[in-house]
Amino acid sequence: MFGLNGRQWRVISHAFVVLFCFFVVGCATTEKKVAVEDPYEDFNRGVYTFNQGIDDYISQPIVTVYDTVTPDFLQQGVGNFFTNLNNVQVVINDLLQGKIQQGTKDTGRFAINSTLGVFGLFDVAKYVGLQQNEEDFGQTLGVWGVPAGPYLVLPFLGPSTLFQGVPGATVDVLSNPISYATALPLVQVLSAVNARSEAEESLDFIDKSALDPYTFTREAYMQWRQHLITDGKGAAQASFDELEDEIFADESDDLELDALERELNASVEEVQELVFSTERAEFVEDADDDSEVDRTLDLLEVELKKSATEGLAILEKNNQEREMNRVGELADAPSPVDLD
């Protein structure tokens, strides 16, 4: 991605699995073009903010304590345990989607990890080439041709969709052994804490990097669900088809865009060329003339560092001005007394 490394994307994908499949399952369409339906956006944004509050004041502190007091190897074991139990749901959905061969492998995975892996605490199966698959009833509905329907953000549970996500989640809860551990509420709590803990890195990433975390989450979730439903087959082509018309059809702007890019690149190239020519001159010139070369290099170095720090300083100043304006607007706003 533009600026996002592979591990982070894998973690984000995994977080969606954990967050939205463990508790609730999602959406996406079987159509090639992923059109995000969000007719309840205002409501969804409200619930999103509510969920953020719950996360900030309840989930996050609990997870921080959990991460602090639980050694990594134990967290890994707990994660493996719940992932292994989730394979019951994976196998059921393998069969419902007609993936017999994959279903056989996933059954083998569950059997190996439940026995040799000590009730799933150790992921032994991956060492014999049996990778974890991701299947849920929301995907099954997608494979059967049920459309995703409108995007929904559910209280406490997060992203979902009306026609795939909500019914999918219901069936997944029923097919997950953890749901029947009513005599062991601690296990259910641990399952929830583990899920939230595994999602920490990606939630933190979204918080830090997204311009609009709500839209980012919605778009990434819908695309990722589509990827799961199609098992990644043709996902890139589908995405290209979706955007190709826009990329290729409207080329009237291309000259303008090229000019803009050239203009912006020019200043960078100018500095690079200056440095390059000075360096070249340095090696050509007599070694006795060190002092002059030194002075030139010193000046260049100062200039380069200055331009880099100046750029950031301008942006920081802009930020501060915006913040001051915001504070000023708040101060200028009429108080309840004034209104009276």
Next chain:
Amino acid sequence: MSVGWVFFRYKYLFFLVLSCFVCAVNATEDMTAKDVVSTFQLRLIDAMSGGSALGFDGRYSKVEVAVRESHHLAKIARIVVGKQWRKLTKAQKKLLVDRFSQLIFSSYAKFFNEFSGETFSYVSEEETRRGGVIVHTLFEIPGDEDVKFDYMMKKNGDSWRIINIIANGVSDLALKRSEYTDVLSRKGFDALIGLMEQKIVSFSKES
């Protein structure tokens, strides 16, 4: 004055000069779409290898050259704001492309900040119906699952340029377009630029 002394004294400049040489050698005009992608990936791995030793500024310099040479940044910036591009003034367009480019460089410099033996490997490529190319690659992380990276390429003049990157089925261009058009329509151009600038600054501080 020995070359070794100059290196230690002016290593910042040497990184930049080296980048110039790399730019010159790797002029994208004769390169295939696959070559453009693999050169970009090599440079990215190079920046990652520098890790904390390079620092944010060092990584930024490296990825800036890598991204400028391989991506059609102005085109990407134009697509992410959708139809609203035509409503922008020339100065706004320039500002948008500039801040968008800086945000991309900063993101790479922030998130590609360490190296643990990761490699990219080429898988295949396919032509699209309108003459574009998709280059399929794998990002291999030791001890972890591979991540599929698909690069959507478009020819710009004589050079192939990256227009979109799809990681494990998630299209960054589509994702950004949703985000940017949403912010533009809800909050306006100045707010969008403000948010981008906040991110650029925060990325530089959290290195």
